Amino acid sequence: MTRTWWKEAVIYQVYPRSFRDSDGDGIGDLKGIEEKLDYLKELGVDVIWLGPVYKSPNDDYGYDVSDYYQIMDEFGSMEDWTSLCSEIHRRGMKIMMDIILNHTSDEHAWFQASKAPGDNNKYRDYYFWNEGRSGGEPNNWESFFGGSAWKHDEEARAYYLHLFSAKQPDLNWSNQALRQEMYSMMRFWLEKGVDAFRLDAVNLLVKPGEWQDAEPAGPDQCLAPCGHLIANGDGIHDIFQEMNDEVFSRYPMFTVAEMAGVSAEEGLLYTDAARKELDSIIYFEHMDVDNGPGGRWETIPFSLPAFKQIITRWQLTLQGKGWIGLYLNNHDQPRVVSRWGNDTRYRVESAKMFATCIQMLQGSPYIYQGEEIGMTNIWFDNIQDYRDVETLNFYRIECEINGRSHDEVMQDIYHKSRDNARTPMQWDDSANAGFSEATPWINVNPNYREINVANALADPSSVWHYYRELIRLRKRHEVIVYGEYKPLLEEHPDVFAYQRTLGDEILIVVTNFSADEQTVALDAPPTKPALLLSNYPAAEEPLDSQHLRPFEARIYLIRSGAGQSESETI
CATH class of the missing domain: 3.90.400.10 (Oligo-1,6-glucosidase; Domain 2)
Known part of the structure; x- marks a missing residue:
């Protein structure tokens, strides 16, 4: 496997509108992000993914671009962006820009x-x-x-x-002049110092030649009724090969493409370096395991066996050839500690467990703002308190057209609204969580007095310090980045365990996804393993008799034919 800087990097996603407001208008901005760069450097991240900051009427909060060459007024100026980029680079970090290629604003x-x-x-x-x-x-x-x-x-x-909002008309990528306009725009930002692109919804760029009606989507399809006709369409690989030739190959950069409705086999086609298309992919399949037959708004119980099967399929299919982004949280997903964990009694333990499970896999870890302190979902009683266009459209259609009650629809929203992840970053216990001196554009989660950065930094056992230790482990042990993946305990309904192997090093990860205690047995190695990290006080137990507490996570390192490592538990 080819070794590169971006495979070894940890990426931190900033949702600019909700990160930090520096000018007191209730909206996060570029100067606010710059104020917090030392915080991100201390955490240990390598790349800052900046959500869209282009000029926009904000129907979809920046994902509806009216001018790719200007900065949104609420966020600041191009001079502010240049300063932010310079300060990121001065600290030895890199900047990733969100690029929206499938559509523009209707005001473009x-x-x-x-x-x-x-x-x-x-x-x-x-x-x-x-x-x-x-x-x-x-x-x-x-x-x-x-x-x-x-x-x-x-x-x-x-x-x-418009596959998304009515204010987001789709672009016609069969038009060569349009393609060249977009390539020029990408080169503009790369010349300004951008190190990476996150490409939004790009496996939808090719549309069918005929506008046939769509059959209803099946229960295993996460896309809209027309999405399965469009995603990964004929000619999509030609576009990415051309894009790579025109743009990506000319700069020391990397790309990650967001793609819904893509299989592991298709993901390999997109990211196999020999094909010269994309470097990595953010897929959705593992995040759809609690979607019912009606789609993402219909929630069914989380199934760990189904989740494990998906993760293992992607790990093995791309192993040694392709690359993925590792995530359980982002601006489009509810917060995982509330979604699949326990955000009350075991909030800290489950937040650490999820981080352990996902970050020790092969791929590039993505940390979404607030994830590193264990932020939770929001429960607004009034639909008027929500801001997300998708959420508001869902409420209107379900109540006004489908005749469902307010209380019934709100239950779906509590579980799946994108606004769960978009409430302001919780910096301290002062007014508005230290995010802004003014009323924020969306309400702060009331639990900010307990869950905030200031408290997390002061507590050595906090979620934040655990995240920093995970990042440190990744930088110390190449097996975490480049090791081969092998699933363990595949049939266990509550425990996700796997190993990573590189040379004479074996990393074993054991995670309990339940609030119940579990006892499992793994094959005992010839060399005694070192416990690198656990989210509970260290327990000296052999691998063939593991007693796991609720949401417990353990990481072991085995060096064959070498001396035992010192324990690095916190």
Whole structure:
């Protein structure tokens, strides 16, 4: 396996709107991020993933770009961005930018120009315009955010396609002029000092040649009713090979592509270095194990056996050839400590356990802001307190069209709303959690007086200090980065265990996903293992008789033919 800096890096995701407000308007900004760079450096992260900061009307909070070359007014100026980039680099860290390629805002100059009909309007073909059928929409496609994927525009006298919000018209990547515009934009940011791109929803770039109706999505499909017709379409690999040739290969950078509805086998095609497409992929399959037949808003009980099968399939399929992003939290997912863990009695233990399980796998670990202090989901009683366009659309459709009650719909929202992850970062126990001196754009979680950075830094046994130790272990032991993966205890319903092997080193990870005590037996090695880290006080137990406490996690290191390592438990 080729060794590179980005495989060894730990990435920290900043959602700029909710990270830190420096100017007192209730909205996070670039200067606020710069204020906290020393905090991120102390944690030990290598790359800062900056959510979209381009000019935007904020229908989807930055993922609807109206100008790729300007900074959103609420976040600051291009001078502020340049200063932030410089300060990140001065501290020996790197910057990753979110790049939105599938769609723009409907307020983008291209879209406004595209409304004018006529063969001489080059921008008309930058988007998907269609006159419809029999006076109605071109087909029955639904958007990911609910409702039709088509909207009629009076000025254009036609419908346009939007797989997400109606204010996010899809771009036509079959148009070569559009492609060159996007390549130029990416080169602009790389020339300004960007080290990496996170590519948003990019396996949707190729659309079918015909606008056929979609059959209902099956229970194993996480996409909207039209998504399975679009994801990973014919010609998508040609686009990424061209993109690599035009942009990526010309800079010392790395790429991670967000892709819903992609299998492990498809993930290998995208990330196999020999194919010269993408460096790594963020997939969704493991995050969909609690989705019911009705999709992500329908929650079913978490199944660890199903979760393990998915993780193992991806680890083994890409092993030695491809690369993935490792995550359980981000701006689109509810917080895992509330979702699959225990955010009350065992909040600290379960937060540490999830981090152990995911970060010791092969791939690049991603830490989402607040994850490192064990932030939890939010429970707003009023729908008016939510801000996410997907959540608000879901509430409107379910209550107004499908006739469900407020209380019933709110239960779904409590479990799955993206706003669970978007409440302000909890810095201390002062007003508004130290995020802002003004009323925040979205309410702070009331538990900020207990769960905050100041408390975590002061407590050596906190989630934060545990995360820092996980990062330190990754930098000390190459087996965590490059070791081969092998599943253990595959049939156990509550324990996820696996080993990583590199040369004469074997790393064994044992995690209890339940609030019940578990006893498991692993094969005893010829050399006594060293307990590197545990989220409980160290317990000297042989591998063939492991007594695990609720949400316990243990990491062992075995060096064959070598002396025993000293324990590094905290």
